[in-house]
Amino acid sequence: MTTNSLNSVPVIELTEVTREFQIGTHVVRALDGINMTIEQGEMVAIIGPSGSGKSTLMNTLGCLDQPSSGSFVLNGQDVSRLSDNQLAETRSHQLGFVFQSYNLLPRETALSNVELPLKYSGGYSGKDRRAAARKALDRVGLSERYDHRPMQMSGGEQQRVGIARALVKNPELILADEPTGNLDTKSSGEVIQMLRSLNEVDGKTIVVVTHDPEVAEAMKRVIAFRDGRIVEDRLMTNSESPITKLNVDSSASDEASE
Amino acid sequence: MNAALLLSTALSSIGANKLRAGLTLLGIVIGVSSVIAMMAVGRGAQVSVTSRISDLGTDLITVRPGTQALRFAFFGGGGNSDVLSLADALALKDEVFAPDVRLVAPENSFSGAAIFGSENTFVSGVGVTAEYLEARNLTIAMGRNISNADVQNTSNVVVLGSETSESLFAQRNPIGATIKISGREFTVVGVMESQEGTIFNPDGSVLIPITTAHYRMNNGKGLIDSISVSSINVLATSESTVDDARTDISTVLRLRHELGVDDEDDFLITTQQDTIETLEGTQGTFVILLGSIAGISLLVGGIGVMNIMLVSVTERTREIGIRRAVGAKRRDILFQFVAEAVLMTFGGGILGVLVGWTIAYFGNGASVDGDIIETVIETHIAFIALAVSVAVGLFFGIYPAVRAASLNPIEALRHE
Ligand SMILES: Nc1ncnc2c1ncn2[C@@H]1O[C@H](COP(=O)(O)OP(=O)(O)OP(=O)(O)O)[C@@H](O)[C@H]1O
Ligand SMILES: [Mg+2]
Numbered sequence: 001m002t003t004n005s006l007n008s009v010p011v012i013e014l015t016e017v018t019r020e021f022q023i024g025t026h027v028v029r030a031l032d033g034i035n036m037t038i039e040q041g042e043m044v045a046i047i048g049p050s051g052s053g054k055s056t057l058m059n060t061l062g063c064l065d066q067p068s069s070g071s072f073v074l075n076g077q078d079v080s081r082l083s084d085n086q087l088a089e090t091r092s093h094q095l096g097f098v099f100q101s102y103n104l105l106p107r108e109t110a111l112s113n114v115e116l117p118l119k120y121s122g123g124y125s126g127k128d129r130r131a132a133a134r135k136a137l138d139r140v141g142l143s144e145r146y147d148h149r150p151m152q153m154s155g156g157e158q159q160r161v162g163i164a165r166a167l168v169k170n171p172e173l174i175l176a177d178e179p180t181g182n183l184d185t186k187s188s189g190e191v192i193q194m195l196r197s198l199n200e201v202d203g204k205t206i207v208v209v210t211h212d213p214e215v216a217e218a219m220k221r222v223i224a225f226r227d228g229r230i231v232e233d234r235l236m237t238n239s240e241s242p243i244t245k246l247n248v249d250s251s252a253s254d255e256a257s258e
Numbered sequence: 259m260n261a262a263l264l265l266s267t268a269l270s271s272i273g274a275n276k277l278r279a280g281l282t283l284l285g286i287v288i289g290v291s292s293v294i295a296m297m298a299v300g301r302g303a304q305v306s307v308t309s310r311i312s313d314l315g316t317d318l319i320t321v322r323p324g325t326q327a328l329r330f331a332f333f334g335g336g337g338n339s340d341v342l343s344l345a346d347a348l349a350l351k352d353e354v355f356a357p358d359v360r361l362v363a364p365e366n367s368f369s370g371a372a373i374f375g376s377e378n379t380f381v382s383g384v385g386v387t388a389e390y391l392e393a394r395n396l397t398i399a400m401g402r403n404i405s406n407a408d409v410q411n412t413s414n415v416v417v418l419g420s421e422t423s424e425s426l427f428a429q430r431n432p433i434g435a436t437i438k439i440s441g442r443e444f445t446v447v448g449v450m451e452s453q454e455g456t457i458f459n460p461d462g463s464v465l466i467p468i469t470t471a472h473y474r475m476n477n478g479k480g481l482i483d484s485i486s487v488s489s490i491n492v493l494a495t496s497e498s499t500v501d502d503a504r505t506d507i508s509t510v511l512r513l514r515h516e517l518g519v520d521d522e523d524d525f526l527i528t529t530q531q532d533t534i535e536t537l538e539g540t541q542g543t544f545v546i547l548l549g550s551i552a553g554i555s556l557l558v559g560g561i562g563v564m565n566i567m568l569v570s571v572t573e574r575t576r577e578i579g580i581r582r583a584v585g586a587k588r589r590d591i592l593f594q595f596v597a598e599a600v601l602m603t604f605g606g607g608i609l610g611v612l613v614g615w616t617i618a619y620f621g622n623g624a625s626v627d628g629d630i631i632e633t634v635i636e637t638h639i640a641f642i643a644l645a646v647s648v649a650v651g652l653f654f655g656i657y658p659a660v661r662a663a664s665l666n667p668i669e670a671l672r673h674e
Contacts, residue, residue, distance in 0.1 A: 064583060064667050084584065092585025103580045105673060107274050119263050120585040215624050 009076040010040040010174050011205045012061060017070035018081075019056050019228075030056040031067070032228035036206065040172065043199040045216040046209045048225030054209045057225070058177045061207060062097045063090045074170065092121045096166025098176035102158045104150040104165075111146040112138060114164045121169065137163035140194055156187025163194055174198060176208045180215055192218050259590045268597035271574075279602060282566045284489025286650070287613060288608025289556030291642045294614025295621065296552040297582040297639045300545030302622070302632035303309065307541060308534050315395050316530045317497050319362075321490040321507055324475025326527045341524050343517070345483035347490045349510050356506035361493040362394035366486065368475040370440030372426060379425040381464045383439065385443060391450075391461075393491035395427035396460060401448030404467055416444040418633050420452035424432040439464065442474055500529050553646075559606065560650035569657035578662055592663035600653020601647055607647030611640045 019031040030053045031144050038044055046054050055108070059065035060072060063079055066087070079090055096117075106111045114133035118124045123243040124132070137146060140160040148160050159179055166174050176195065180188035192215050199205045204228075208219060217236065224232035259267070272279045323341035347364035348357050366385040371378050384390070388406045391397065399420065410414050416437065423432050423446075432446045444466065452461055472478040472485045494503035504527050511525050573577070578591055618633040625631070 057670050062583070065673075083590075088582070088585055088587040091583065097583055099583075099671070101577070105580060105585070107270075114579070117584040119267070120259055120581070120587070120590055122260065171554055 001076055008040055010037045010039050010073075012036065012041075012207075012255070013071075013073040013074075014060075015071045015073075017060065017067040017072060018062060019053075019065070020068045027058070030228050031060070034070070034228075034230060036223065036230065037235075038205060040201050040205055041199070043206045043220045045194070045219035046207065046225060046233075047211070047213075047216050047223045048223060051183055052225040055177055056228075058175055058209055061173075062095060062175050063087045064097075079202040080100055083086040088120075092117060094171055095168065095170070095173040096171045098159070098161075098166050098174065098179045100160050100181040102150065102155075102182075103163045104158060105163055106150050109147045109149055110153070110161045112140060113150070113161055114168050117165060117169055132168050133164070136168040137161070139167060140164045150151070154187065155183050156190050159183060159187070159191050160194060163191070163198075165197070171204075173205045173207070178209050178211065178214060180210065188212070188215070259586070260594070264590075264593055265601070266593055268601050271570075271594075271600060272597055278566060282562055282602055283606040283609065285559030285562035286603050287559075287610040288649055289552065289559040290607050290610025290647055291611060291612075291614035291617060292555055293549060293552040293643050294611055294639060295617040295633075296548035297334070297545060298614070298618035298633040299621070299631060300541070300548045301634040301636060301639075304538055304541040304545065306632045307530060307537050307633050309415065311530055311534050311537065313395065315493070317397075317494045318393065318530050319492040319494060319503055320528045321492060321502060321511070322488070322526045323524065325522055330603065331657065332599055337394065338509045340486045342487045342490060343483060344485040344510075346511060347487060348483075348515055349514055350490065350492060350507055350509065355502070355510050355513075358495050358506050359492055359500040359501035360495045361389050361393055361491075363387055363389035363467060363491040363493075364487040364489070365390060365491065366471050366476070366488045368440075370475070372422060372433075372437055372439045372464060374426040374435065374437040378425045379422060379462075381419075381422055381462065383395060383464050383471065383475065384460075385468035385475070386465045387468055390465065390491065393493055394460070396446045396453065397451045399451040400431070401446070402528055403448060404465055409467040409469050411467075412473055413467055414442065414444045414470060414474070415447045415466065417448040417450060417451050417465040418446060419461040419463045422464055423449045436628050440475060441468075467494055475517070487657055498519050500531065505527060556646065556650060560603070560654040563603055563651060564654035568593060568661070571595065571600075571658045571662040574662075575670045575673035577663060578665050579626050579667050579673065582665075582667035583671060588663040589664075595659030595662045596655045598674075599659070600651035603647045603651030603655075604644070607644045610647070611643055614643070 014034050016037040017031055017034040018029060022032060034057065046057065048054050056065070060067055061074075063074070063082075064087075066072075066082075067080050070080065071078055075094060076088065077090075079087070082235045105116070108116075110152065111130065111133050114136050115129045118129045118132060134146065137143060140163050142157060142160055142164065144160070145153060145157060148157075150161070153161070159182075162179070163174075166176075174195070179195070180191050183191060191220075195206050196218060199206045200239060206219075208215065210216055219236065221235050222232070223230055280645045321342065342364075344364055347362050350359055350362045365389060368383045368385065370381065370383065372381045387403055387409050388403055391403055398417070401417070404415065404417055407413075416439065418426070419430060426432065426437060427435065432449060435446045436443050436445070437446060450465075452459060453459055454461065466475070468485065468487070469482060478485060492503060492507060507527055510521065512523065513522055517524065581591060615635055618635050621631055622633040623630060
């Protein structure tokens with residue numbers, strides 16, 4: 001288990017970040033002066049009502065979007081003014097993104113989906129890519145599903161492929177925008193267990209957007225949004241979260257802890 | 259993304275929708291194969307015309323009355339037909355003024371119906387001297403040639419083209435027979451070998467002495483030297499002296515016609531090389547025309563590729579978003595879509611070359627309306643066609659690819 005080390009740079013540091021969208025003559029301020037620091041090894045839930053700016057924040061953190069103003073420092077590097085190519089590089093090297101709707105390539109196998117990020121970063125032979133993809137799939141407990149296509153897997157399995165893809169380059173930071181939004185309670189539990197394990201065993205910094213209070217309570221810190229602003233930011237005191245207590249019997253977590 | 263990965267990604271995307279890719283490819287296949295086939299036919303026509311002209315002998319030079327303005331009217335006699343006389347022809351035999359001339363064969367022409375018994379046929383007649391056969395690379399199959407004595411005596415003797423002979427006599431021996439041409443009686447003294455397939459086919463003609471043609475057939479007057487000739491066939495001493503011979507002829511004729519320094523030639527000298535070049539030029543235009551028509555179908559094929567690529571970009575918006583989200587740069591997306599377009603057109607190009615070659619191969623010797631089609635397969639055309647199909651892929655693939663690459667990743671991911 002990783003603890004916050006005071007002498008290391010924060011993974012995420014947002015200062016007065018705003019993001020505005022122009023719709024006709026109307027300006028929507030989706031992020032309205034966000035100040036937020038997330039240290040290495042944290043596991044953070046972002047909650048808030050619909051339209052409060054959670055996804056906008058995640059897109060910014062995921063380097064898919066850039067703030068209208070303010071600064072975003074990722075692992076010590078200011079990424080708020082990077083070029084499109086540099087943003088792509090940052091996405092490729094510094095973080096993994098997990099989506100609500102999995103976003104797997106439907107025609108490709110699990111293995112090939114997980115290989116995808118490696119194809120865009122160079123320096124990997126086909127063999128290296130497959131080895132890394134297998135390792136990531138093993139890590140999320142999908143050793144039996146290498147050659148399955150998305151349609152041949154359950155939602156929970158597909159989301160674990162999504163997590164494996166986020167993991168495959170071994171980034172410091174994993175971002176997940178409503179990763180359990182499309183899942184039933186059981187699969188949802190498996191996915192959260194997986195993310196917890198990545199945080200606790202592998203020391204990854206994890207930021208999860210969720211509507212589900214149970215998911216939020218499984219995290220170590222909860223940040224609440226409303227109207228593009230942070231309205232609450234608290235650390236969870238109980239080390240044993242409800243989901244851990246439930247002890248969801250998931251093969252994923254069993255294999256993962258091997 | 260490196261080139262190998264790019265290709266395999268593009269290939270697997272194409273493979274994902276085989277029917278669509280196949281139909282798109284078909285447009286290019288049709289375009290390229292028609293280019294290849296058309297060019298093969300065009301070049302075949304060109305080569306066969308050239309070889310038929312060369313059959314006449316490349317040392318042949320033709321002198322006709324006329325000015326430079328009429329140069330391109332090969333077959334019709336332009337100009338004032340009285341300009342060239344038999345005396346001019348004789349003067350070209352001068353060893354001092356025209357050392358590069360080996361043989362001179364003047365001719366004039368007439369036409370009329372040839373009749374034997376109940377058979378009759380229309381003939382184009384040539385008034386000739388003994389040298390005509392050699393100049394025109396013709397041979398006697400039966401009997402004898404027109405002799406210079408026949409010319410001197412204005413004899414009513416005739417040598418038949420093989421077709422004329424067949425029309426009038428069928429399988430019978432015509433030698434010694436008397437036929438009527440335009441009402442005058444002629445004794446058949448010889449029959450020419452058939453020259454089927456050559457460009458100036460003499461099979462349907464008859465040869466008579468040039469004097470007979472002038473005085474009897476054309477009702478000409480005057481002394482023998484003043485007989486006007488429609489053209490003079492000249493053989494140079496060798497192929498390499500054709501140009502010298504041309505200069506000789508020009509010098510002699512200008513002197514005889516008393517042309518001043520500023521006067522234009524009143525005669526036209528055409529070497530076989532000139533004829534070949536001019537015909538090749540005309541045929542070149544024809545080949546370009548055929549090629550362009552075929553090229554248009556390639557263009558249409560290219561538009562088909564663009565259309566499909568645009569559809570594909572829209573359909574695969576989400577895939578593009580996913581790729582961008584996991585680290586693909588704009589240029590990775592751009593290259594992927596361009597690679598897909600180029601692979602399709604290149605594949606179509608290769609198939610098209612194979613199909614075009616097959617058509618050209620089996621089309622060689624085919625007969626259309628009695629004309630034998632000859633085809634010439636040229637490898638460089640295949641390479642050009644392939645290069646063009648790659649260019650078509652690049653050209654028509656670039657716009658859809660730019661559209662794909664410029665998609666905003668977030669919006670692309672949200673796309674249903
Ligand atoms: N591309 C865009 N163009 C215009 N407005 C946008 C755009 N993206 C987001 N918004 C607006 O910004 C605000 C925040 O949207 P966002 O998607 O971040 O909300 P959210 O918290 O993720 O909501 P949900 O819980 O429903 O996913 C909304 O009012 C939304 O309409
Ligand atoms: Mg959202």
